[in-house]
Amino acid sequence: MINEHVSESDIQLYAWTPDAVAKTAIAHIEQCDHCRNAALSYQFIFGEIKDAPKPSFNFDLGSLVLQQLPLKKSASERSSILIWFWICISLLVVVPLYIFQSDLAVLFKGVSIFVIYSLAAAALIILIFRILEIYRRYQRKMDILNFS
Numbered sequence: 676m677i678n679e680h681v682s683e684s685d686i687q688l689y690a691w692t693p694d695a696v697a698k699t700a701i702a703h704i705e706q707c708d709h710c711r712n713a714a715l716s717y718q719f720i721f722g723e724i725k726d727a728p729k730p731s732f733n734f735d736l737g738s739l740v741l742q743q744l745p746l747k748k749s750a751s752e753r754s755s756i757l758i759w760f761w762i763c764i765s766l767l768v769v770v771p772l773y774i775f776q777s778d779l780a781v782l783f784k785g786v787s788i789f790v791i792y793s794l795a796a797a798a799l800i801i802l803i804f805r806i807l808e809i810y811r812r813y814q815r816k817m818d819i820l821n822f823s
């Protein structure tokens with residue numbers, strides 16, 4: 676048996692989980708009135724805390740938080756922006772083609788068919804690599820999202 680009183684933290688630990696305290700401390704607590712009373716007080720307090728009702732808000736926290744969040748752009752808004760983007764791009768391509776349609780034949784007149792096909796093949800290869808790169812980036816992002 677320990678002659679000095681057991682520390683406050685050991686008494687609290689004894690009140691919460693008696694098995695976690697050293698056997699000498701348990702022997703002292705069981706024989707010392709002062710330490711046993713302190714342990715009983717802590718057991719009473721811990722019991723009251725366990726039995727206390729869980730804290731809850733008297734208002735709807737979810738709706739208050741949702742009101743604070745910024746509104747996301749709707750799908751129709753995003754698709755209209757995308758449509759306007761493609762209309763602008765098409766105008767940038769179609770209008771010059773219409774204006775210079777008589778000169779287009781002259782543009783490719785002196786160029787051999789091999790050069791034209793080589794340019795088309797190079798453009799196609801670049802396009803394929805860009806699409807593959809976009810797909811790989813998309814896959815990486817999806818992997819990150821699925822991991823977390």
Ligand SMILES: [Zn+2]
Binds near residue numbers: 679703708709
């Ligand atoms: Zn004691």
